[in-house]
Amino acid sequence: xxxxxxxxxMSARTTDDYERMxxxxxxxxxxxxxxxxxxxxxxxxxxxxxxxxxGWERFRAxxxxxxxxxxxxxxxxxxxxxxxxxQVLEILxxxxxxxGVVAVGEIGYDDQTDAEDRAYRAQLGLxxxxxxxxxxxxxxxxxxxxxxxxxxxxxxxxxxPSRVIIDHNNEETVQEVLDRGFWAAFTIxxxxxxxxxxxxxxxxxxxSERIFIDSSADWGVSDxxxxxxxxxxxxxxxxxxxxxxxxxxxxxxxxxxQSGQMREEHWLNPAPIDQRVLFEGNSVLRGQQPKVGExxxxxxxxxxxxxx
Amino acid sequence: MNPEQLIERWLSARLPAPTGTWLQExxxxxxxxASDKDLYIAVSLVQRKVGKDDLAPTPQELQEANAGxxxxxxxxxxxxxxxxxxLMLSTHADGAEFARRLDQLCVTADVGELVAFYRGLPLYPxxxxxxxxxxxGVRTNMKAVFEAVAHRNPYPSEQLPEPAWNQMVLxxxxxxxxxxxxxxxxxxxxxxxxxMLCDYAHERxxxxxxxxxxxxxxxxxxxxxxxxxxxxxxxxxxxxxERAAAALALSxxxxxxxxxxxxxxxxxxxxxxxxxxxxRALAPTN
Numbered sequence: 001x002x003x004x005x006x007x008x009x010m011s012a013r014t015t016d017d018y019e020r021m022x023x024x025x026x027x028x029x030x031x032x033x034x035x036x037x038x039x040x041x042x043x044x045x046x047x048x049x050x051x052x053x054x055g056w057e058r059f060r061a062x063x064x065x066x067x068x069x070x071x072x073x074x075x076x077x078x079x080x081x082x083x084x085x086x087q088v089l090e091i092l093x094x095x096x097x098x099x100g101v102v103a104v105g106e107i108g109y110d111d112q113t114d115a116e117d118r119a120y121r122a123q124l125g126l127x128x129x130x131x132x133x134x135x136x137x138x139x140x141x142x143x144x145x146x147x148x149x150x151x152x153x154x155x156x157x158x159x160x161p162s163r164v165i166i167d168h169n170n171e172e173t174v175q176e177v178l179d180r181g182f183w184a185a186f187t188i189x190x191x192x193x194x195x196x197x198x199x200x201x202x203x204x205x206x207x208s209e210r211i212f213i214d215s216s217a218d219w220g221v222s223d224x225x226x227x228x229x230x231x232x233x234x235x236x237x238x239x240x241x242x243x244x245x246x247x248x249x250x251x252x253x254x255x256x257x258q259s260g261q262m263r264e265e266h267w268l269n270p271a272p273i274d275q276r277v278l279f280e281g282n283s284v285l286r287g288q289q290p291k292v293g294e295x296x297x298x299x300x301x302x303x304x305x306x307x308x
Numbered sequence: 309m310n311p312e313q314l315i316e317r318w319l320s321a322r323l324p325a326p327t328g329t330w331l332q333e334x335x336x337x338x339x340x341x342a343s344d345k346d347l348y349i350a351v352s353l354v355q356r357k358v359g360k361d362d363l364a365p366t367p368q369e370l371q372e373a374n375a376g377x378x379x380x381x382x383x384x385x386x387x388x389x390x391x392x393x394x395l396m397l398s399t400h401a402d403g404a405e406f407a408r409r410l411d412q413l414c415v416t417a418d419v420g421e422l423v424a425f426y427r428g429l430p431l432y433p434x435x436x437x438x439x440x441x442x443x444x445g446v447r448t449n450m451k452a453v454f455e456a457v458a459h460r461n462p463y464p465s466e467q468l469p470e471p472a473w474n475q476m477v478l479x480x481x482x483x484x485x486x487x488x489x490x491x492x493x494x495x496x497x498x499x500x501x502x503x504m505l506c507d508y509a510h511e512r513x514x515x516x517x518x519x520x521x522x523x524x525x526x527x528x529x530x531x532x533x534x535x536x537x538x539x540x541x542x543x544x545x546x547x548x549x550e551r552a553a554a555a556l557a558l559s560x561x562x563x564x565x566x567x568x569x570x571x572x573x574x575x576x577x578x579x580x581x582x583x584x585x586x587x588r589a590l591a592p593t594n
Contacts, residue, residue: 047415054418059450091416093345097352098418260356273360273386277423277452 001245005029005227006252007106007135007167007187007214010068011049011057012036017217017224018064024228027267028067030214030256031057032106032135035077037219043087046078050091054098062278067267069256071105071135072096079119080111089122096130102259103127105135106167109146112139117153124157133259134164138173147173151180165255167214174202178210183255187216188226196230200237208243212251311376311431312397315390318369322387323358330357331391335398347399347409348416354391355420361387379462379491380430392421393428403434410441419450426456429463436467443472451483458490465492474501477526478508487522488591494525502530506538521553521590528557531566540569543576551576552585 003026010018010031021029031053040046053070061068072095074088095101104127109116127134134154139146147166154164161181169177169184177184188196199213215226223229231248235241256262266274309317316335320328334350363385365373373380382390401409410432414425426445429438442464445457457464458480464473473496480487487493505523512519524542527535542554555576558566570577579585 051416054416055422056449059419059452094348094352094416097349097356098416099355099420100418271360272362273388273420276384277419 001025001228001231001248002027003227003231003248004252005215005217005224006165006212006256007032007185007216008224009034009216009218010061011052012219013217013224015060015064018061018066021224022064022066024225026066026228028069028253028262029061030069030071030102030135030252030262032071032137033073034075034106034137034218039078039081041081041084043084043091046084046088047091050095054095054100058100059278065267067262069100069102069262071103072098072101073104073107073123073135074119075106076108076110076116076120076137076139079116080113082115085115085119089119092123092126093130096126096132100261102256102261103133103135103165105133105165106137107134108136108150109139110137112142112146112149120150121153121157124154124159127163128157128159133256134159136164136166138166138168140168143168143170144172148176151177151182154182155180163258168216171198171202174206174211178206183210183212183251185252186211186213188213188223188230189216190221190223190226196226196233199230200234200239203234203239203243203247204237208246208251210251210255212247212255214252309372309376311373311380312394314369314372314376315394315397318363318365319387319390319394322361322363327357327359331394335395338395338398339400342399344409344412347395348413350395351392351413351421354388354395355418358388358391360420363387363390377430379466381460381462381491382427383460385427388420389424389427392424393431396425396428397431401433403432403437406433407437407441410438414441414444419452422448422450422453423456426453427461429457429461430466435463438463439467439469439472442468443475446472446476446479451485454479454483455485455489458485460489460491462491464490465496470496470498470500474498474504477501478504481505481508481520481523486591487520487525488588494529497526497529499530502527502535506535509538519550520592521549522587522592524550524553524557525587528560529562531557531561532563536561536563536565536569539566543569543573549590552579553587553590555580556585556587556590 005026008029008031033050033053050072058068072092074085079085096104104123107120107123109120124134136150138150150166165183165185166177167185168187174184186199188199213227213230215222215224217224227248231244234244253264319331323331338347363382365382370383373382410425417425429442432438442457445453448454458476464476468476480490505527509519509523531539539554539558542550546554555570558570559580
């Protein structure tokens with residue numbers, strides 16, 4: 001079985017993670033632009049970060065046989081530094097048309113302040129103008145109301161629900177998101193919020209239409225193998241294979257594939273130029289022999305993680 | 309025809325009509341003095357509009373390229389790279405303005421754009437302005453970007469100062485890239501580079517790691533003293549391609565002692581005399 005992790009912050013992860021993800025069957029991932037734990041104070045550092053998402057990180061992932069896509073946006077936390085936010089909104093259009101940018105994201109609300117609301121609306125406007133998808137981060141606190149509000153504003157701005165992915169759902173938010181026609185993504189967190197046991201029950205109850213999962217792994221305690229591990233658990237608990245495939249691969253591809261920037265052929269049958277540009281380097285595999293199309297073996301962990 | 313006109317013709321022969329029209333229209337706007345933002349957006353849009361097929365220039369087009377700009381070799385270009393460079397050239401900006409915009413484009417570039425921008429170096433106005441940019445390209449961690457500067461590109465040999473040139477050649481070996489496609493390799497060989505390469509060979513020997521036969525190409529013309537000892541070691545202990553490389557290198561040395569080192573190796577001497585050894589044949593294929 002192949003997997004997509006449609007929300008993971010690889011800039012904060014190591015090459016060990018890439019190796020394990022590839023070995024576990026992850027063929028593609030999406031890295032949303034977010035905050036780095038330490039707030040940025042300069043537009044220049046924000047630009048360098050966005051450049052790394054369309055440049056270095058994309059290349060780094062390819063060295064492990066994983067296709068890297070990203071979403072570009074001003075996250076809700078940093079929208080509260082209004083002087084910075086204004087400058088970031090100014091430079092975003094320079095990134096949104098880059099190769100592999102599948103949506104404006106992750107945007108939305110954190111504390112649900114007025115400044116967050118302004119930045120969110122401005123970026124929904126950009127998405128409309130450039131005919132782009134939107135990936136929404138729903139708030140950790142006052143979640144139910146924040147999720148409803150995110151959808152209200154998207155609809156008010158005229159963005160079609162089928163073009164919006166609502167992320168970090170839970171049992172309390174999923175019904176409304178699905179009823180209103182949006183995509184519902186779930187983040188599988190190791191210790192908090194959505195654990196993979198709970199995800200199995202959600203799959204049992206809601207099926208697989210417009211539902212998919214991600215790890216949101218970042219610099220915090222998180223699990224870059226959350227998608228394949230949850231897939232295994234779902235199968236063990238009797239969720240039909242076609243639903244597991246939809247939740248762990250097909251639906252993320254269908255949702256973000258609407259951008260035209262993410263296509264199955266990219267990992268099944270890459271263009272010659274991509275093979276030359278993305279798959280030939282060895283700078284990450286320093287001192288090792290890179291093998292195009294083959295993945296490093298990690299036999300001591302294979303039993304636990306390899307899932308095919 | 310100048311490079312801008314040539315690329316325009318090559319692309320119009322390859323692109324479907326609506327895409328060709330979009331490209332022509334974008335170029336026309338840029339010629340009319342469009343803003344920075346117009347250029348940035350048009351260059352970014354290329355990958356969504358034009359696709360990524362190989363340009364695959366014909367032999368005649370390659371001749372035209374070399375006639376339009378000596379040393380220009382678009383053999384490995386893709387269509388989107390050509391279109392991006394074409395749009396940049398369409399601005400007809402002077403050197404200062406072009407260099408400023410190129411820097412801005414590089415700040416926000418994705419991987420494919422970086423490769424395109426560096427491949428375009430020999431075509432930009434006021435050539436000496438881009439030496440620091442080229443050196444920056446050499447510092448990249450992305451092999452494809454490095455090779456956009458180093459391979460089939462006349463710019464480095466024409467404009468890079470010796471320290472940057474030497475870094476480029478050494479780095480090509482270091483990242484497992486080839487020297488054969490480096491333009492001007494023999495003309496820009498120098499004693500400092502020869503010394504750096506021999507030091508690198510010693511590092512590799514100490515680590516028990518293999519050495520590309522191509523390394524000795526830039527050592528040969530300056531081989532003397534301890535460098536001759538290194539070449540003797542390769543002759544005596546190297547693999548067959550390494551021995552052939554050492555023989556070729558020694559044949560270029562000015563030091564009379566070089567010929568003496570070759571004399572016990574009749575097989576290599578014969579191959580040299582018959583013209584059967586060449587650097588091209590010794591370059592790894594990848």
